[in-house]
Amino acid sequence: MKIITWNCNGKFQESFKEIIKENADIYVIQECGNPSESKSDDYRQFASNYFWVGANKHRGLGIFARDEVNMELVDLDDEGLRYFIPVKVNDDFNLLGIWTNPDMEGTKVVHYPKEVTKYYEEHKDSGFFNEDMIMCGDFNCDVRLVNKTHGKNVYEMMDKLSEVGLVDVYHYLNDEIQGEESKSTFFMNRKLEKPFHLDHVFASPDKIKDLEIPEPEYWMNFSDHVPIIFEI
Template sequence: MKIITWNSNGYFSERFPAILEEDADIYVIQECQNPPIIDSEEYNEFASNYYWVGQNQYYGLGIFAKDNVKLELIDLDDKGLRYFIPVRVNDDFNLLGIWTNPNIEGSKVIHYPKEITKYYEEHKDSGFFNEDMIICGDFNCDVRLVNKTHGKNVYEMMDKLSEVGLVDVYHYLNDETQGEETKSTFFMNRNLSKPFHLDHVFASPSTVKDLQIPNPEYWMTLSDHVPIIFEI
């Protein structure tokens, strides 16, 4: 099964044909429109099997799947945390789609990793979090961001997820450390000289068979994020 996570930087109903070229089974998309508000037969056909959350109907989080993939929404209270979609896939494994977007005043940077830690703490006893699950999306987490507090919170989040056997798959497969990535997933203002690694996939070490971050030049014509493409 192939899964893609991508922050489309808005306008996903216009940009989704580009990501379809990868022919994934599941797409976890950040900053995408809620399909019912879009008057596009093509987009609504693509979004025939999906879940979406958001306050702004044009900038939310969606999980879209092929029609032969069973998605079952898990009833977990988000406790006001934004944005998370917990689903069961094919009665086989749990998938948590993420776009961290704290509902707070002022700078959000410090709080991005804390949102994930809080969500984990709220639901770690529910049975949803386990070593067979996958978490992916725009975490807005990079230890290099702004100050040491953000980095400390990133490592705290990683420690919490490790309690159920989950690792940051890119770093595990490439034997790279946080903040020293050779491939980036985000470029500030689409400037290739300002790279960050904000998007992540967490799973058990044996779950993901292959993970790719494609060349950014093409994707910068569409978004400030590059997709992560992986197979399980």
């Protein structure tokens, strides 16, 4: 099964035609519009099997799948956190789509990793978090961001997820450490000289067969993020 996570930077009713060229089974998309309120017939047709959450119709978090993929929404209270979509796929594994975007006045980037940690702490005893699950999306987490406290919060998040056997798959497969990635997923103002690694996939070490972060030049035509493409 092929899965893609991508922050599309809005206007997904247009750029989805680019990402589907990758021919994935599931797309976890951040900053996408609500298909049910879109005027695009093509976008609504693409979104025949999906879940979406958002504060407004233009930018939210969506999980889109082929019609033959069975997705069931798992009933977990978000406890005021946003945006998270927990689903069970083909009655086989759990998938958690993520776009950390706190809804609190004055919230700073330093707190973004805490959103994932809080969600884990709220639901770690629910059975949803386990070694067969996959978490992916725009975590807005890079140990180089803001200050040392942000980095500390990133490592805290990683330690918590390791309790159920989950690792940051890119770093595991490439034997790279946080903050020294050879491939970036985000480029500030779409400038290649301002790279960060904000997007992540967490799974057990043997869950992901292959993971690719494509070269950014092409994708900068559509977003300030590049997709992460992986297979299980």
